[in-house]
Structure formats: C-alpha cells, structure tokens
Amino acid sequence: MTDSRRRSPVEVEIVPPAACSIDLRLEILGALPFFATLSPEAVAAANERFREQGFVAGETITYSGESAAFLYVVASGQVKLLHHTHAGKDVLLDVLTPGEFFGNLSAQENAVYTETAVAQTGVCVLAVATQAFRAILEQHPAAALAVLDLTNSRLQATQERVRQLSAYPVEQRIAATLLRLAEKLGEEQEMGLLIQTPLSREDLAQMTGTTPESTSRVMSQMQKEGLITSGRQWVAITDQPALAALAEDGLA
Amino acid sequence: MTDSRRRSPVEVEIVPPAACSIDLRLEILGALPFFATLSPEAVAAANERFREQGFVAGETITYSGESAAFLYVVASGQVKLLHHTHAGKDVLLDVLTPGEFFGNLSAQENAVYTETAVAQTGVCVLAVATQAFRAILEQHPAAALAVLDLTNSRLQATQERVRQLSAYPVEQRIAATLLRLAEKLGEEQEMGLLIQTPLSREDLAQMTGTTPESTSRVMSQMQKEGLITSGRQWVAITDQPALAALAEDGLA
C-alpha cells in the first residue's frame, strides 16, 4: 500500500544444527548470567552435564504435558514459549533469547512441562537433566541465587502482564507488548527500532490476549499516527516516547 | 432473600499484635517450607535476623513503589497482595497464608516493592533484611532451592492466570478462581466447602479482571444452578465437580 511496506528487514538466522556444537559450549556456559560467578573449572565440570541439541525453525522442543526431565538453555537463536488452551486459542508467553532457560526446574517426581517450546528461528539449546542442574546449584549457592533472581524477575514480568490484561484495553496492551519486545529484540535501523524476530499479527494477538484482526486494526492506527512501521512478519518502532505514553496513559 | 444467606460463616481471626511474639517464632521458622532442611541450630541462627511485626485487618504492610529492603514471611493470618493501576482499577494478585513470603527478594540496589501488601485479617509477619535472607540462602543451598521452587510454582500459577485472562470468559475465570481459593483456604462445613476468608464481590472481580457487577451476576447464576452458596463477604462451594467442569470446559 505505502512505501513503508518494503521487504522484510528481519534477518532470519540460519543456524544449521551442525554449527550448534562443541566449540562454543564453554564460552556460552561461562557467559550465562547464572554461571557468571563460577570458576573456570566449575564451568568445565558443569559443561560435562550438558549436551547440545539443534532445531530448525518451527520444530517443537518440548510439548506441554509431557514428562519432564530436562532443563534447556538457549545457546543461539530464539525460542517461543506457548500454552495451548482447550478452546484452541494459544497463548504466547515469551520469546527467549540466548542465555535464557526453559523446561523443568522443579524436583518433584512426576513433573511435566508446563509449556510448549518451539524454535522460532534455527536454534541451538543445551540440555541438562533437572537433577544434575539442581546438584550444580546446590554446590554453587551464588548460581542458585542468580537463578532465583531470574525466576523472580520473570514472575514480576508475568504479574505485570496480568495487570495489563485485567485493566487495560487492547491498544495499550499492544503498545506495551511492542515496547517490551523491542527492549529485548530491538535493533536500531534507519526505519526505527526494528524488532528482530519474525512476528506475525497472530503472534502479537496471542501475546496480548486478542485476535489477529483487532491487532491489525490497532497497528494500522498506530502506523497512521507515525508510531510504528510494519509489514508482513515484522514491526519497527518509529516513535518510542509516544508509544510509551500510549501504553501507560492511553493517550494517543 | 433465601435461607442460604445466613450469618457469615467466616471466622475472622482476631490476632492481637501482642500474640505475634517471641514464643512461636522458632516454631514457625522451623516449619517454613524452605527452612525445613535446616538444622535446629541453623534455624536458631536465622531467627536472630528476623523481627516480628503485627498488623490489624486493613493495615498496609508494604506499599508498591516504596524503597524495599525487607522480605516478609507470614506467620499467622492472611495477607492480600495487590497492584494499583493508573486507571484506578486494582488487581488482586494473591492471598497469602502462613508460611508464604512477600516483599523484596532481589539483590539489586534501588529495589522497590512491586506490589502492595495489605493485612486481610489480623496478621503477624516476620521481617528480615533482604541481604540477611540472601546470606542465609547462600549458606544453606537446600533452602535456596526450596525458595526457588516456591517462586517457580508461583510463576506457573501466574502464567495460568494469564492464560485464563487471555482465553476464557468471565464465568469460567470466576469458577477457576473460586476453586483455586478453595484449594488454599477451603474448609469443609455442612453447607459445603467454605472459603475461609472475608471475600467481597469486588475482591473476586479484582482477581478475575472483571467488575463487581459482573461477578455478582455470574455468582447469582451459579447459585441458581446449585454450584455455590454465598452471602456478604463469603462463598462456599456446594458442587465442586460441576464447578470444575464449568471452569475447564465452559459447560454449565
């Protein structure tokens, strides 16, 4: 329709499973936020307990409800976490970037995965048995506290989302969601702050608790007002302050 | 209107702040889920770092946004956690019972409380400086893992709530909320499974992301169908299986 809808500026990472391998493992593990305090030897020891796995875009890594014995750490690429509902309406919980983890963390016996994890791009993950991971944390209390902090901040983010869903209309929720994604996946470009991941209207709808149609309407309006630029599977924020004002106060 | 609306069967605990004291502290701390693995000496040592505080019903314990240096453990009574929103619509996050904690857990410097905590009944809480608590966890990795598990299961509960808000209509959300509360605060009585806490239509509305009026309509309907019995500030579940079916499948 307009010149703003050029080709998708999102670079879809092509990470062949082969590239997901041995060389980078120590580097990745050592750089993990929760292993930052470990000595090189401890990292090397922990490394023994992890094994790498590659997935191409679209592949499912864990199915919610399945028996859960592993914890996964994203090494490269992006992973989408989602819930299925009875009504067929999926809910997208989060998009994880390298260094974040998912899977089962709890010690209880018959644990199942509480969410489905899907490779959003080609990804490499490091898997570790839950028990082994807990053993590592038990030996390295600082790491345990770091994991606790991460879980705690995820809890707060999720509570913020409950607040949004409970009290704010669709427009504000979408504005807030775009800002949150930009914070995590944003990349400065001439066109604005591009959200570096393939992101459909349906994905956004599933993140904000609405429908693709409503999402489209709201985003068309935002585009008219010069807040964003978007196309098929991509969004860029062109006026971040105004979008933030919209998210908080509902002022257009 | 009907005979089902007799006097409130909820016993409002009268816990005078004076009763919130020294004798019970060791007992309470030792029984905490996350201190269960500690030796008696370790519990005694930890005890030194806590101090007790009493609040009468309605008093605010922490204000969201305030500078946060403490973590609180509920010793007796109930504490309501809530968020304020710009629009004045409050969101009720949870009702805590003895053994649960709230306040600040993170180490970051300029931390603020992310939620407001209000005494729902008379309560006694044990307060500990965040730093001191973290030091205890660092010395007792098993306790750190236990706290991690608690936080993790709260995260999962909150994610479930996001799913509910995103995908289900008001009636099902209220059904699910009542069941969740009953699981935590339920008490068998002749009239049914009574939710042992003062619980207004507005409280329920704030938990389910709706209005007191809608809550009232839905609950009237449930009462007609024999699923619940309720009155001013109290609710009892009379047909749990049917209510569960309603929550999950939307079938009345």
Add this chain to the structure above:
DNA sequence: CGCTACGTTGATCGCACTCAAGTATAGTGG
C-alpha cells in the same frame, strides 16, 4: 434503629470478537 457498605438487578452502551471478502507479500517453479 438508622447508617453505611455490600450486594443485586435492570437498562444501555461500546469495545472487541466473529464472519467474510478482498489485497499485498514472499516464496516457488517454470
């Protein structure tokens, strides 16, 4: 016994969902 806050019920309105038709984009194969 009257006051206050909670709860119920009714009428109306509007946001967002649904259903549906049409348009643009990106990848595919000739």
Add this chain to the structure above:
DNA sequence: CCACTATACTTGAGTGCGATCAACGTAGCG
C-alpha cells in the same frame, strides 16, 4: 525473471459479552 500460489494482512459489517450507570434491597454495626 516472471507468473503463480500460499499465506499474511487489511478492512468492513454485524453481533454480543461484559462494562457502565443507576436504583434498589439487605446485612452488619454502632
């Protein structure tokens, strides 16, 4: 390189769930 197809996106019209506004009952408390 270009037609072709699949999929994403847009836009419109109609509907309905739940919010809002308002009035009236009712329980509990002083």
